[in-house]
Amino acid sequence: MADIYTGGDDEETIRLVLEKGLAVRNVPKWSVLRLALARSLHIATPPSDSLDRIEDRKNGSEYHLEQVTGRGLGSGADHEPRQDYDAAIRALLSVYHDTDLFADTNAYKRLLQRHIRRGLREFRTGWRVGHDFHDFLYQELFSQHQGSLAQEFSLTEELERGLTEIGVRGEIQKTLHGPRLTRFQLHLPDVNDLDRLKRGLEKLSFSLGLQEQGIFTAPTRESKVIGLDVPRPRDTWESIPGSRLAEWIASYDAKGGLPVWPGVDVLGEPVMLDLARAPHLLVGGTTGSGKSVCLHALLVSLLRGPSRDRLLLCLIDPKRVEFEAYKGLRGLYGGEVFSDSESTLCTLQALVDEMDERITRLAELGARDLAEAHAKGVEDLPYIAVFVEELADLLMQSRASEEPLVRLAQKARATGIHLVLATQRPDAATFSGLLRSNIPARIALTVQKASESKIILDRTGAERLTGMGDMLVATGQAEPVRVHGVRVMADDIAAAVTVFNEGAQ
Numbered sequence: 348m349a350d351i352y353t354g355g356d357d358e359e360t361i362r363l364v365l366e367k368g369l370a371v372r373n374v375p376k377w378s379v380l381r382l383a384l385a386r387s388l389h390i391a392t393p394p395s396d397s398l399d400r401i402e403d404r405k406n407g408s409e410y411h412l413e414q415v416t417g418r419g420l421g422s423g424a425d426h427e428p429r430q431d432y433d434a435a436i437r438a439l440l441s442v443y444h445d446t447d448l449f450a451d452t453n454a455y456k457r458l459l460q461r462h463i464r465r466g467l468r469e470f471r472t473g474w475r476v477g478h479d480f481h482d483f484l485y486q487e488l489f490s491q492h493q494g495s496l497a498q499e500f501s502l503t504e505e506l507e508r509g510l511t512e513i514g515v516r517g518e519i520q521k522t523l524h525g526p527r528l529t530r531f532q533l534h535l536p537d538v539n540d541l542d543r544l545k546r547g548l549e550k551l552s553f554s555l556g557l558q559e560q561g562i563f564t565a566p567t568r569e570s571k572v573i574g575l576d577v578p579r580p581r582d583t584w585e586s587i588p589g590s591r592l593a594e595w596i597a598s599y600d601a602k603g604g605l606p607v608w609p610g611v612d613v614l615g616e617p618v619m620l621d622l623a624r625a626p627h628l629l630v631g632g633t634t635g636s637g638k639s640v641c642l643h644a645l646l647v648s649l650l651r652g653p654s655r656d657r658l659l660l661c662l663i664d665p666k667r668v669e670f671e672a673y674k675g676l677r678g679l680y681g682g683e684v685f686s687d688s689e690s691t692l693c694t695l696q697a698l699v700d701e702m703d704e705r706i707t708r709l710a711e712l713g714a715r716d717l718a719e720a721h722a723k724g725v726e727d728l729p730y731i732a733v734f735v736e737e738l739a740d741l742l743m744q745s746r747a748s749e750e751p752l753v754r755l756a757q758k759a760r761a762t763g764i765h766l767v768l769a770t771q772r773p774d775a776a777t778f779s780g781l782l783r784s785n786i787p788a789r790i791a792l793t794v795q796k797a798s799e800s801k802i803i804l805d806r807t808g809a810e811r812l813t814g815m816g817d818m819l820v821a822t823g824q825a826e827p828v829r830v831h832g833v834r835v836m837a838d839d840i841a842a843a844v845t846v847f848n849e850g851a852q
């Protein structure tokens with residue numbers, strides 16, 4: 348009898364990882380199972396027992412402990428290297444689950460299977476074919492490492508040398524560490540040094556070997572002191588786990604509205620924006636920049652947020668992959684995730700009708716907006732947050748969808764209907780003038796060209812971000828804020844959906 352079972356979706360993930368991710372031949376499938384186990388053990392909370400249910404057994408497979416943990420291997424062979432890690436893995440899981448799994452082999456196998464299936468699910472939801480799998484795994488497994496003192500020291504020295512090279516005389520007064528960047532507070536005795544510094548930023552990045560990632564300046568309150576945000580090597584980055592969202596929401600006291608937390612600022616403080624005030628948002632970034640993870644952070648914020656009992660989500664996903672995890676949500680507008688162009692167009696038109704009805708209703712109530720209607724005790728008008736996963740695909744499939752989108756962007760603000768439009772192709776055809784002028788809030792993840800940054804933010808800069816959820820968040824007129832995104836994973840989404848559904852019962 349086999350020890351570990353997988354489903355059809357697990358097997359498909361294993362196949363993709365081997366063929367497209369690791370790009371290797373003749374490597375056994377169970378080596379991916381081992382990677383999946385390592386991935387799952389990096390998550391602090393135990394895998395859920397719902398992972399015991401295997402939907403598609405027919406296309407699944409079976410594995411033995413000999414393959415996965417090497418049980419029994421090498422024990423008798425004289426000169427072969429020992430490859431039996433079973434006791435080590437059993438010990439690891441015993442500590443993780445705080446139970447003696449040496450005394451209960453069935454429980455051991457069950458937990459091992461849960462971990463492996465959770466790890467595979469993380470690969471499925473976190474990694475996309477076409478993205479670098481090694482990079483993905485590296486980030487997943489090693490991103491929590493802190494920078495050493497020696498690294499910090501050498502970065503300071505290199506920066507001082509680079510500043511001299513571009514002719515800037517400055518003194519580093521303070522060094523502050525954020526999750527990915529180090530902020531150097533630089534005192535410039537001569538104001539002309541500021542011009543030299545700004546002109547020389549590209550050379551300075553080059554001198555520090557930062558390639559396309561840039562050094563950004565940040566104003567400070569002190570006279571003649573400027574902040575220089577310098578990216579650190581990737582293995583010193585601190586990832587921002589999805590569990591932080593629940594903490595931030597719990598300590599948020601204001602009632603109502605649609606607060607969302609895309610991530611933390613350069614120094615690690617949470618950054619919030621209220622979608623109800625935004626009132627519509629564009630999220631742009633090249634493929635692999637972290638757009639989908641960012642959308643999940645916004646969605647999880649809403650599902651756990653203060654208006655969760657008055658919220659409908661309208662999810663439109665022409666790619667059909669990103670919003671799978673929300674299919675069981677009770678608060679889905681229209682009861683489904685929309686993907687084909689016909690039903691999407693109908694839905695957008697229905698939203699325009701809903702908006703018009705709400706405008707009349709608000710006028711009758713004497714309320715200026717939905718928040719005022721709620722304050723007057725109106726119960727039957729929930730907020731509706733409309734998420735479009737890929738605006739460019741939607742418009743390519745159905746140009747007619749633009750008209751209802753523009754009408755919503757122009758007039759839906761007061762009625763509590765808010766748009767979040769995401770695209771990996773921020774160009775003038777996708778984000779047309781009419782949408783641009785009515786979608787004031789923007790999030791730019793890393794883009795390839797400065798011109799794309801200008802389309803999203805009306806300024807350059809996003810082409811010099813560090814990728815993987817690094818973003819510039821602009822609301823209204825204020826300067827964009829640099830934000831490192833929350834790393835939301837499948838478990839965070841599943842937990843938020845459960846919290847929401849329990850409240851909706």
Ligand SMILES: Nc1ncnc2c1ncn2[C@@H]1O[C@H](COP(=O)(O)OP(=O)(O)OP(=O)(O)O)[C@@H](O)[C@H]1O
Nearest residue numbers: 473474634635636637638639640815816832833834
């Ligand atoms: N906030 C984050 N912290 C750490 N890593 C991240 C973060 N956001 C994204 N990543 C990494 O970047 C990868 C790509 O993210 P994501 O799938 O969201 O990109 P995308 O822009 O939606 O790509 P595509 O447009 O191809 O779907 C993730 O698998 C993850 O490894």
